[in-house]
Amino acid sequence: MTSINKFTAPDHYLVDDLLTEEHKIVRAAVREWVNRSVKPFIEDNFEKAIFPKTLIKELGEIGAFGPFIPVEFGGAGMDYISYGIIMQELERGDSGLRSMASVQTSLVMYPIFSFGTEEQKRRFLPKLATGEMVGCFGLTEPNHGSDPGSMITRFKDMGDHYLLNGAKMWITNSSIANVAVVWAKDENDVIRGLLVEKGMQGFTAPETHGKWSLRASITGELVFDNVKVPKENLLPGAKGLRGPLSCLSSARYGIAWGVIGAAMDCYDAAMRYALERKQFGKPIAAFQLQQKKFAEAITEITKAQLLVWRLGVLRNEGRATPAQISMAKRNNVEMALHIAREMRQVLGAMGITSDFPMMRHMMNLESVITYEGTHDVHLLITGHEITGLQAYK
Amino acid sequence: MKLLVLIGNVPDTTTKIKFNADRTAFDASGVQWIINPWDELALTRAMELKETTGGAVETITVANVGRQETEATLRKALAIGADKAIRVDADVRDAFYVANQLAQVCKGYDLIFAGIEASDYNGAAVGGMLAELLGIQSVSAVSSVQIEGGKLHLIREIDGGSQSVSVATPAMAIVQKGIAKEPRIPAMRGIMMARSKPLEVVQPVDTEIRVSFESFELPPAKAACKKFSEEQGKELMHALREEAKVL
Numbered sequence: 001m002t003s004i005n006k007f008t009a010p011d012h013y014l015v016d017d018l019l020t021e022e023h024k025i026v027r028a029a030v031r032e033w034v035n036r037s038v039k040p041f042i043e044d045n046f047e048k049a050i051f052p053k054t055l056i057k058e059l060g061e062i063g064a065f066g067p068f069i070p071v072e073f074g075g076a077g078m079d080y081i082s083y084g085i086i087m088q089e090l091e092r093g094d095s096g097l098r099s100m101a102s103v104q105t106s107l108v109m110y111p112i113f114s115f116g117t118e119e120q121k122r123r124f125l126p127k128l129a130t131g132e133m134v135g136c137f138g139l140t141e142p143n144h145g146s147d148p149g150s151m152i153t154r155f156k157d158m159g160d161h162y163l164l165n166g167a168k169m170w171i172t173n174s175s176i177a178n179v180a181v182v183w184a185k186d187e188n189d190v191i192r193g194l195l196v197e198k199g200m201q202g203f204t205a206p207e208t209h210g211k212w213s214l215r216a217s218i219t220g221e222l223v224f225d226n227v228k229v230p231k232e233n234l235l236p237g238a239k240g241l242r243g244p245l246s247c248l249s250s251a252r253y254g255i256a257w258g259v260i261g262a263a264m265d266c267y268d269a270a271m272r273y274a275l276e277r278k279q280f281g282k283p284i285a286a287f288q289l290q291q292k293k294f295a296e297a298i299t300e301i302t303k304a305q306l307l308v309w310r311l312g313v314l315r316n317e318g319r320a321t322p323a324q325i326s327m328a329k330r331n332n333v334e335m336a337l338h339i340a341r342e343m344r345q346v347l348g349a350m351g352i353t354s355d356f357p358m359m360r361h362m363m364n365l366e367s368v369i370t371y372e373g374t375h376d377v378h379l380l381i382t383g384h385e386i387t388g389l390q391a392y393k
Numbered sequence: 394m395k396l397l398v399l400i401g402n403v404p405d406t407t408t409k410i411k412f413n414a415d416r417t418a419f420d421a422s423g424v425q426w427i428i429n430p431w432d433e434l435a436l437t438r439a440m441e442l443k444e445t446t447g448g449a450v451e452t453i454t455v456a457n458v459g460r461q462e463t464e465a466t467l468r469k470a471l472a473i474g475a476d477k478a479i480r481v482d483a484d485v486r487d488a489f490y491v492a493n494q495l496a497q498v499c500k501g502y503d504l505i506f507a508g509i510e511a512s513d514y515n516g517a518a519v520g521g522m523l524a525e526l527l528g529i530q531s532v533s534a535v536s537s538v539q540i541e542g543g544k545l546h547l548i549r550e551i552d553g554g555s556q557s558v559s560v561a562t563p564a565m566a567i568v569q570k571g572i573a574k575e576p577r578i579p580a581m582r583g584i585m586m587a588r589s590k591p592l593e594v595v596q597p598v599d600t601e602i603r604v605s606f607e608s609f610e611l612p613p614a615k616a617a618c619k620k621f622s623e624e625q626g627k628e629l630m631h632a633l634r635e636e637a638k639v640l
Contacts, residue, residue: 006407008407021464021465021468022468022584022588024465025465025468025469025472025579025584025587026581026584028425028427028469029472029578029579029580029581029584032578033578036575036578061580062578062580062581063580063581063582063583063584064581067581071582071585076580076581076582076584076585077585078581078584078585082581086581
C-alpha cells in the first residue's frame with residue numbers, strides 16, 4: 001500500500017507552503033515510485049555495478065524524462081520547480097539514476113527541443129520521453145574538461161554528409177544510447193551540435209569500468225572514426241559554446257535540486273538510527289556532539305531548499321542566470337557531500353555497510369561535485385560574475 | 394458503463410497521530426493527506442477495467458465528502474486517470490452523514506466502488522449504508538471485479554476461501570486488498586491533464602448527526618523489553634503466564 005517506506009522529508013522552514021498542490025502530487029508520485037522500484041534494489045545494483053535498465057521504461061511511464069518539454073513532443077509541459085522536485089526524489093534513490101534522467105532531459109531532449117528542426121523534434125523527442133530511446137551528450141574530451149572550447153573533435157562538410165572525427169569521455173548513458181548529442185567544431189572552428197546515432201559506421205561507445213562512484217549508472221566514451229553523419233542531423237539552432245552551456249545550465253539546475261534528495265535521505269536515516277541507538281543508557285541523539293551534526297545538517301538542508309526554490313521561481317520566469325545556477329549547484333553538492341559524511345559518522349561502523357545509504361550517496365556525490373562544471377570552476381564563475389574579471393586562465 | 398469510485402481523504406499511513414488537548418478531535422497540523430489506500434486500489438482497478446474491456450467502461454468519476462483542502466486528493470485521483478470529480482462541501486461526520494451526502498451525487502452509475510474501510514477511523518460502514526440509501530445491491534469484501542458482456546463478476550473473500558458471484562447493475566462493490574496489485578502512480582502528463590478535468594462542488598443536504606465523538610485514546614505505550622538468558626527458562630515461562638498472561 002502507500003508509504004511503506006518510513007522516509008520523512010525534513011522541512012524545517014515549512015518550504016512546502018511555497019509549493020503548489022500540483023508540485024506535492026508530483027513529489028508524492030516520484031517518491032512512491034522510488035520507494036517501490038528503486039530503494040529495494042539499489043544497494044545491490046550499486047555493489048554489483050549494474051545499471052537497472054528496466055527502470056528506463058518505468059521512468060518514461062511516470063514521465064521523468066523531459067517533464068518541461070511541451071506535450072506535443074511527448075513531455076508534460078510542467079514548470080521548472082516540478083522538474084527540480086522530480087530530480088530531488090530520484091536522487092533520494094540514487095545519484096546514478098538521477099544522472100541518467102538528467103542527461104536524457106537536460107542534455108538530450110533540451111538541446112533537440114531548443115536547437116533542433118521540427119523534423120528532429122518529432123523524430124526523437126516522443127521516443128526519448130517514453131524511454132523507448134536513450135540519449136547521451138558528448139562535450140568533455142580526454143584532454144579538454146573544464147576548457148571545452150579547446151575541443152579537438154571536428155567535422156568536415158563532404159557535400160552530402162559531414163565526416164566526424166574525435167573522441168568524448170565521461171559520458172553518462174554512452175553504451176546504451178540510441179542517439180548522442182555531440183559537440184564538435186566545423187571547418188570555421190565554430191562549435192556545432194550533431195545527432196550521432198547508434199549503428200553509424202565508425203561510431204563506438206565503450207563503457208568505462210572500475211568506477212567507485214555512480215556504480216548503478218553507465219559511463220563511457222564516444223569514439224568517432226570517420227563517422228558519416230547525415231546533414232539533417234545537424235542542430236541548426238546552436239552555434240558556439242552557448243549551445244552546450246545552455247544545456248549544462250538546465251542540467252546543473254536539476255543537480256542543485258537533486259542532491260538535496262541525497263542529503264535528506266542521509267539525514268533521515270541517521271536521525272532514525274540516532275533516536276534508537278543507545279550508548280551510556282540513552283539514545284545517541286541526546287549527546288551534544290551528535291546534535292551538532294544534526295543541527296548543522298538541517299540548517300544546510302534548509303538553506304539549500306530555499307536556494308533552489310527561489311532559483312526555480314526565477315527559472316520559471318526566464319530570469320535565472322547561469323551564474324545563479326552555478327552558485328546553487330556548487331553550494332548544494334558540497335552541502336550534500338558534507339552531510340553524507342557527517343551522517344555516516346553518526347552511525348559509527350554501521351554507516352559503512354550497505355544496510356544504510358550514506359556510503360553510496362557519498363561515493364556518488366564525489367562524481368556530482370566534479371561533473372557538470374567542477375566545484376572549483378563554479379567558484380570561478382561566481383568570482384567572474386561579482387568582479388567582472390575572469391580567473392579561469 | 395459508468396463507474397464511480399468513492400475517495401476518502403486520510404492521513405498518510407506513516408503519520409504520527411496526535412489529538413487536541415481535551416482529546417476530542419484529531420490534530421491535523423502538519424499532516425500529509427493521501428487517498429484512502431483501499432480507495433486507491435479501487436480506482437486502480439477501475440482504470441484497469443476501462444483500459445481492458447474494449448470500451449465497456451465509458452467514464453470513471455470520483456467523489457468525496459470534504460472541505461476545499463481535500464481537493465488535492467481528488468486532483469490526485471484525476472491525475473491517476475479518473476475523468477471527473479465531485480466534492481460534497483461538508484465536514485466529515487459520522488458514517489450515516491457521509492453516506493447521506495454521497496447518496497445525492499451517486500445516482501446514475503452502473504458500478505460504485507467503495508473501499509472496505511477508511512484507514513483513519515476504520516468505520517467500514519459508508520459503502521453498505523450508501524447502497525441501502527440508493528436502493529442498489531451491494532457485495533462486500535470483494536477482491537476481484539470483472540466485466541463480461543455487460544455483467545459484473547465478483548469474487549468475495551470468505552472464511553477459508555473465496556466465493557464467486559455475479560450481480561446485476563447498478564451495484565456497489567465494497568472492495569478489499571487484492572482488488573488491484575498495487576496502486577497506480579500518477580504520471581507527470583496525467584498530473585498536468587488533471588488541471589483541466591471537471592471538479593464539481595455540491596452543497597450538502599441537511600442530515601441529522603446520529604453519532605458524535607466523545608474522546609479519543611491512544612494505545613498504551615509499549616513497555617520495555619524484558620530479556621531472559623538461556624538458563625532462565627523457568628523465569629520466562631512464569632513471566633509469560635503471570636505477567637503477559639499469554640499462556
